Amino acid sequence: MKGKRISLERRLVSYVGVGWLLFSVIAGAVSYRLAYQNQFAAEQAFQQQLLRTVQAQAEVAVFARNTKIAEDLFEGLLTNPTVLGARIASNEGYVEEQGKRPQLDFSKAASYPLYSPVDGKQKIGAIFLLQDDAQIASLAARTAFSLTAWLLLQIVIGTVLLFAVSRAVMGRPIAALAAAVSAIRPGSGQRVPVKEMHSDDEIGLLSHQTNALIEAAEAAMAESERAKQVAEGSNQAKGDFLALMSHEIRTPLSAVIGILDLALRDETLLARTREQIEHGTINARSLLKIINDLLDFSKIEGGKLSLEAIDFALVQCIEEAADVFQHGAARKTLRLQVDIAAEVPAFAHGDPTRLRQVLINLIGNALKFTEEGEVVVTASMRELGRGRREMEVAIRDTGVGIAAEALPRLFNKFEQSDTSMARRFGGTGLGLAICRQLVELMGGRIWVASTLGEGTTFRFTMPVLEGSRPTPPVLEERLQHSHCLHILVAEDFVTNQIIIRSLLEDMGHVVQVVDNGFQAIEAVAENDYDLVLMDGRMPEMDGITATRIIRAGGPSEYAAREPGLPIVALTANVGEADHRRYMAAGMNEVMTKPVDELALHRLLERIITARLTLGVQLIPQAVYSERELDLQFDVQASPASGLPPTLTELARQAFVGEIPARQAELLAAMGEQDADRAGRLLHSLRGGAAQLGMDALRDTCAELEAYADAKRWERLEAALPRLDALLKMTREPIRTDS
Amino acid sequence: MKPDCLRPMFAAWLCVAAGVVRADIVVITNLDNPVQALTARQVSDLFLGRTRTFPGGAGTLILEQPRQAHTREEFFRRLNGMNLKQLNAYWARLQFSGEVQPPAQLEDNAAVLAGVRKNTAAIGYVDSSAVDTSVRVVLRLKE
Numbered sequence: 090m091k092g093k094r095i096s097l098e099r100r101l102v103s104y105v106g107v108g109w110l111l112f113s114v115i116a117g118a119v120s121y122r123l124a125y126q127n128q129f130a131a132e133q134a135f136q137q138q139l140l141r142t143v144q145a146q147a148e149v150a151v152f153a154r155n156t157k158i159a160e161d162l163f164e165g166l167l168t169n170p171t172v173l174g175a176r177i178a179s180n181e182g183y184v185e186e187q188g189k190r191p192q193l194d195f196s197k198a199a200s201y202p203l204y205s206p207v208d209g210k211q212k213i214g215a216i217f218l219l220q221d222d223a224q225i226a227s228l229a230a231r232t233a234f235s236l237t238a239w240l241l242l243q244i245v246i247g248t249v250l251l252f253a254v255s256r257a258v259m260g261r262p263i264a265a266l267a268a269a270v271s272a273i274r275p276g277s278g279q280r281v282p283v284k285e286m287h288s289d290d291e292i293g294l295l296s297h298q299t300n301a302l303i304e305a306a307e308a309a310m311a312e313s314e315r316a317k318q319v320a321e322g323s324n325q326a327k328g329d330f331l332a333l334m335s336h337e338i339r340t341p342l343s344a345v346i347g348i349l350d351l352a353l354r355d356e357t358l359l360a361r362t363r364e365q366i367e368h369g370t371i372n373a374r375s376l377l378k379i380i381n382d383l384l385d386f387s388k389i390e391g392g393k394l395s396l397e398a399i400d401f402a403l404v405q406c407i408e409e410a411a412d413v414f415q416h417g418a419a420r421k422t423l424r425l426q427v428d429i430a431a432e433v434p435a436f437a438h439g440d441p442t443r444l445r446q447v448l449i450n451l452i453g454n455a456l457k458f459t460e461e462g463e464v465v466v467t468a469s470m471r472e473l474g475r476g477r478r479e480m481e482v483a484i485r486d487t488g489v490g491i492a493a494e495a496l497p498r499l500f501n502k503f504e505q506s507d508t509s510m511a512r513r514f515g516g517t518g519l520g521l522a523i524c525r526q527l528v529e530l531m532g533g534r535i536w537v538a539s540t541l542g543e544g545t546t547f548r549f550t551m552p553v554l555e556g557s558r559p560t561p562p563v564l565e566e567r568l569q570h571s572h573c574l575h576i577l578v579a580e581d582f583v584t585n586q587i588i589i590r591s592l593l594e595d596m597g598h599v600v601q602v603v604d605n606g607f608q609a610i611e612a613v614a615e616n617d618y619d620l621v622l623m624d625g626r627m628p629e630m631d632g633i634t635a636t637r638i639i640r641a642g643g644p645s646e647y648a649a650r651e652p653g654l655p656i657v658a659l660t661a662n663v664g665e666a667d668h669r670r671y672m673a674a675g676m677n678e679v680m681t682k683p684v685d686e687l688a689l690h691r692l693l694e695r696i697i698t699a700r701l702t703l704g705v706q707l708i709p710q711a712v713y714s715e716r717e718l719d720l721q722f723d724v725q726a727s728p729a730s731g732l733p734p735t736l737t738e739l740a741r742q743a744f745v746g747e748i749p750a751r752q753a754e755l756l757a758a759m760g761e762q763d764a765d766r767a768g769r770l771l772h773s774l775r776g777g778a779a780q781l782g783m784d785a786l787r788d789t790c791a792e793l794e795a796y797a798d799a800k801r802w803e804r805l806e807a808a809l810p811r812l813d814a815l816l817k818m819t820r821e822p823i824r825t826d827s
Numbered sequence: 828m829k830p831d832c833l834r835p836m837f838a839a840w841l842c843v844a845a846g847v848v849r850a851d852i853v854v855i856t857n858l859d860n861p862v863q864a865l866t867a868r869q870v871s872d873l874f875l876g877r878t879r880t881f882p883g884g885a886g887t888l889i890l891e892q893p894r895q896a897h898t899r900e901e902f903f904r905r906l907n908g909m910n911l912k913q914l915n916a917y918w919a920r921l922q923f924s925g926e927v928q929p930p931a932q933l934e935d936n937a938a939v940l941a942g943v944r945k946n947t948a949a950i951g952y953v954d955s956s957a958v959d960t961s962v963r964v965v966l967r968l969k970e
Contacts, residue, residue, distance in 0.1 A: 146920055153876050155925035162924075206917045207871060207907045 098260045101252065109248050116244065117237045124233030125226075132171055132225045136218060139169065140201050144216070148203045151179040151214040163187035166218065171228065173221040177203070179214035186217075193219055262292040270299055278307075338380050339661045343683030344584030345373045351591060364742060382519050385446075396530060400556035401441035404429050404468075407482070410448035411466050414456055420744075422776055423456060424463035432470040433480060438556035443527045448482070450520045451547045455486035458545070462487030470553070479533065483548045490541040499537060500525040524549070570690075572697050572707035574598045574619040579609040579635065580659070581627045585682070589622065589659070592689060597710045604628075606635030613639055614647035618654055619705065620696050622680075625660035625671065632658060633674040640675035655696055659684070741819075744777045748816050759805060767797040767805070786815045851955035852902050854966035855940070859947045860885070865965040871907040873950060875917065876927055881950075889930030890942045890951035898936065902952050905968040 143162050150158035159177055166175045167189060174188025176195050186195070198219040205211040266281060273279045280300045287293035349370045353363065385394065411427045418425035448466075455464040464486045471479050491499065500521050528535040533551035576598050580586050586602045593600045601616070603609050605627040613621065621639075623632035636656050643649035658671040658679040671679045680688060700707055751770060758767040775790035789812055796805040854870050856862060862881045865873075872878040873887055880886055892899040895911070903909045909917075921927045933939050936957035943949045943962045950965075958964060 145916075146924065149917060149920040149925070153921055153925060153927070155921060155927065157927075158920065158925040206913065207875065207909055 098256060098264070101255065101260065105248055105252055109244065113241050113244060117241060120237045120240050121233045124236040125229040128229030128232045129225060132220075132228065135169075136171070136199070136220060139166065139172075140216065140218060144201065144203065145206070147177050147216045148206050148213065150185070151177055151183060151203050152206050154179070154183050156185055159185035160187070171221050171224045172218060173224075174198070174219040176217040176219075177214060178217070179203075180212065181214075183214070188219065189221075195219055259292070262287060266292060266296055266299070269296075273303060279303075339377065340582055340585065340682065342373060342377050342380070343661065344582060344588060346370060346377065346683055347588035348584055349373065351588065364746075382523055385523055394526075394530065396443060397440040398438060399441070400436055400438055400559040402435060402559065403437040403441075403444075403480075403553070403556075404433055404435050406441045406445055407433075407448060407466065407468055410445050411452060413449060414452050414464075417456055418464065421456065421460070423459055423461070425452070425456070426463060426465045428465060428467040430467070430469040433468050434470075434553060434555045436556040436558050438554040439531065439551070443531065444551070447524045447527050447549065448484075450524050451484045451549075454520060455484050455488065455545070455547070459486040459488030462544070471550075473552075478553050479550045480553045481548060481550045483546055485544065485546040487544040490543055491537070491539040491545055492541055493539075496537060496539065500535065570596055570598070570693055570697060570710055572701070573710050574693060574696060574700070574707065575617060576600050577609060577612050577616075577618045577621045578602045578659075579604075579606060579621065579627065579632060580624045581605055582624075585624075589684060592684065592686060593693075596690065596693060598693065606630030606632055606638075609635045610638055610643055610647050610649070613649045613651070613654065614643055615650075617650055619700050619707070620693075621654065621656045622659045623656055623676065625658055625667070632660070632676075633670060636671075636674045636676055655699065657692065745819055747777075748819070752813070752816065759802065762800070762802060764797050764800045768794055771797055783815075783819060786812075786819060789815055851970070852898060852905060852952055852968045853955045853958050853964045854950065854952045854968070855943050855958060855962040856950050856965050857943055857947045858961070858963050860950075860963065862965060863963070867906050867966060867968070870950075870966055874903075874906070874930065876921060876929075881948075886948050888942075888946050888949040890939050890949055891930040891932040892936075892939065892952065893932055893934060896935075898952070898954055902968065905970075 143166060146158055146162050149155065150162060162177070163175050163185070164187075166172050167187065173190065174186065174193040174195070176184065176186030176198070178184045186193075195217045198217040200215045200217045202212050203214045203216055205213045262284075269281045273281065280303065281296045283293050283296045283300075287296065349366050352358070352366050353370070358366070407429060408427055411425060414425055452464065452466060464484065467483045467485070469481050469483075471481055473479055525535050528549045528551065531551045533549055535547070535549035537545060537547050539545035576593055578586065578589050578593070578600055580589060580602065581604050590600050590602055601612065601618075603612050606623070607630040609621060609623065609632075610630075612618070623636060625632045627635075636658075638644065639649045639654075639656065640652055642652045655677045656675065658676045659682060660667065660671070660679065661682045668679050678692065680692065697707065751774060755767060755770050758770060771790050771794040775787050775794060778784075778787035778790055789808070793805055793808050793812060796802075796808065854865060856865075860881065861883060862885075865882075869878070869882065873881075874889060874891075876889075878887075892902070894915075900911050903911070903914055918929045922929055933942055933951075936953040939951040939953050940957060940959070940962060943951050952968075955967070
């Protein structure tokens with residue numbers, strides 16, 4: 090644009106110049122021709138007139154044969170420059186002629202008749218006039234030329250005037266406007282100046298419009314900048330919201346789990362109560378899993394998930410993942426079989442947590458959608474060449490299957506095979522999407538094959554790098570802490586307060602709990618503490634702010650007694666960014682919720698060592714017996730939770746638990762005379778009874794099932810009391826057990 | 828036509844009817860002139876200067892009536908149809924650039940008669956009422 094720019098003025102000059110040239114040529118030609126024709130016609134008309142004036146004289150000359158008159162007449166005619174010669178001739182043979190040159194040829198001359206002066210109708214002769222065509226032409230040309238030249242001169246003058254005027258009136262203001270516009274930088278607030286004289290004309294309008302445009306553009310820029318900020322803000326808000334929600338949900342949930350775990354420690358619990366609490370725990374954990382799924386997914390989506398690369402026991406990992414579901418499978422009377430090929434290395438290098446997550450997801454799915462039959466997990470190895478190997482894991486079930494058209498969408502987020510599935514089986518629809526993301530992150534593939542009504546097989550591969558046996562976790566003897574710490578817990582959530590307080594007190598420490606950061610500041614100003622466990626999010630003042638203030642020495646009225654005392658974040662925010670923020674605020678460590686007892690134990694151990702090193706006086710703790718230690722730190726091993734129930738016992742418990750609902754459903758089916766539903770119910774009851782060795786119940790169920798299939802409702806009703814009695818009996822022994 | 832307009836025409840007609848112009852006009856020559864008769868054309872050519880001789884070659888002397896005389900007007904009207912205006916214009920051209928003298932003009936019929944009687948080459952015209960045997964009538968112009 091810059092180098093090649095042609096100013097309006099120059100363009101105007103060139104256009105006008107070329108136009109002028111063209112116009113002049115045409116106008117000149119036309120004007121010349123017109124002038125020439127005019128001149129020629131005028132000359133001829135003049136000759137005519139000339140002749141008319143001499144006609145009478147010529148007539149007299151011929152009539153009277155008077156040479157004198159003729160000569161006089163010729164003299165007059167020949168003064169005219171265009172007349173070459175003239176001649177008069179009478180019919181009687183009288184001829185007179187005169188010319189500017191000798192030997193004139195009058196055959197081409199124009200002739201006009203002469204009439205008798207006596208009788209106007211009688212022709213007596215003729216007058217011949219020889220015109221000098223060349224002379225006429227040159228005369229016409231001269232005239233035409235001068236006319237044309239004058240015309241062109243007019244055009245030139247007009248053009249120059251017009252150009253000068255248009256330049257003054259338009260070119261200059263436009264050039265000035267262009268210069269002003271190009272000098273404006275958007276957003277600088279500059280405007281095109283509008284001169285007084287242009288205030289009402291097009292230039293003024295153009296300037297105003299340009300200014301309006303600039304204003305609109307600036308407004309749009311500002312708007313888009315604002316929108317961008319809003320969008321960034323909303324993205325930030327989304328992230329924050331997610332973090333907040335995860336915190337808000339996980340905090341109470343981990344509290345629930347913690348409380349339930351604490352409750353299970355109570356040795357005096359009734360078996361039923363224990364069972365109920367365990368159910369509660371299972372449900373709470375599955376809720377936690379869903380939330381973790383959501384968080385995982387958002388982390389994967391945000392590209393924030395990174396894989397671990399550690400040595401781990403591969404075969405054990407698969408087996409353990411399956412083991413998680415053994416109970417559930419048994420409850421549904423499903424067989425869950427694990428078949429791991431010999432080539433699968435016992436130890437691998439990778440991310441066991443994520444592998445377990447995928448396995449648990451897929452096996453859980455398989456069990457969820459399978460009512461009868463089995464779920465088989467197989468793992469095999471394949472050589473990829475160049476020393477690389479991959480493991481292929483297949484999870485095959487004999488469940489409901491998935492419609493072919495639903496298969497391609499299956500690994501999309503928030504998709505289930507169909508919406509009715511979601512109603513029937515629940516779930517977030519994120520599980521498979523997460524599986525795919527994780528598998529792909531690990532460098533593998535995941536796919537599915539299914540036949541509706543026959544079952545589904547999920548397969549996934551992952552490259553396997555052979556690992557070494559992981560250094561077995563040092564089975565730390567969770568010794569009783571040697572000293573008693575004075576600990577401040579800042580935590581707003583009452584349940585968490587209870588959990589953390591009981592954990593810490595069980596470990597023999599002195600605990601003071603405050604509700605928020607502000608109270609924490611007050612507390613560290615008033616008392617000596619060996620440790621502050623600080624929640625991240627709290628009302629009034631969050632942990633980060635409180636930590637910063639304490640590290641800075643505290644406010645003047647609440648000067649911290651020991652600004653450098655250990656402060657450990659205790660938070661449900663597990664993001665790396667959060668971790669950094671906590672550390673940046675001056676915290677010594679970050680612990681995640683739900684609180685891992687072992688980690689907490691180790692933390693306190695470290696704090697005790699550190700405090701002693703600093704020379705802080707700590708009160709030594711009394712020594713407990715080993716059994717008491719077990720009681721304190723190992724919930725699973727504690728006698729209070731009883732012996733781990735066998736699978737059969739678990740199945741029986743599940744069966745018994747289901748009975749009231751089954752009974753109600755049976756009655757409903759009978760009321761609606763739904764033979765199919767009643768038959769199915771009795772069939773599953775019979776299956777359960779057979780599994781558990783309750784033969785009498787099994788037989789009765791078979792009998793009733795036959796009645797239902799035959800729609801013999803009266804017989805079914807008659808047999809119902811017998812079934813009730815048997816079902817009651819199944820419940821009895823369990824009660825007596827506890 | 829309106830009756831008012833007819834009035835002058837009627838007056839002119841009355842004049843004619845009174846016999847003022849009714850008389851013939853005769854072209855006369857000397858009795859010694861051998862020419863016995865002339866055509867109107869011949870007379871016209873002589874009186875307009877086209878010919879200067881009688882048929883036979885004898886020279887002529889043209890004797891005219893006064894310029895505005897009624898007889899003259901009648902003579903040319905009957906001879907060749909020219910009116911006085913045309914006649915005067917013709918002679919003016921011929922006289923001006925042709926250096927030709929128009930015929931001599933005499934006072935009246937009697938002068939013309941006397942002129943013809945006196946000169947052998949003379950030719951003139953008079954009202955028929957004025958003519959006598961002392962001259963030869965070569966052409967009679969009737970109404």
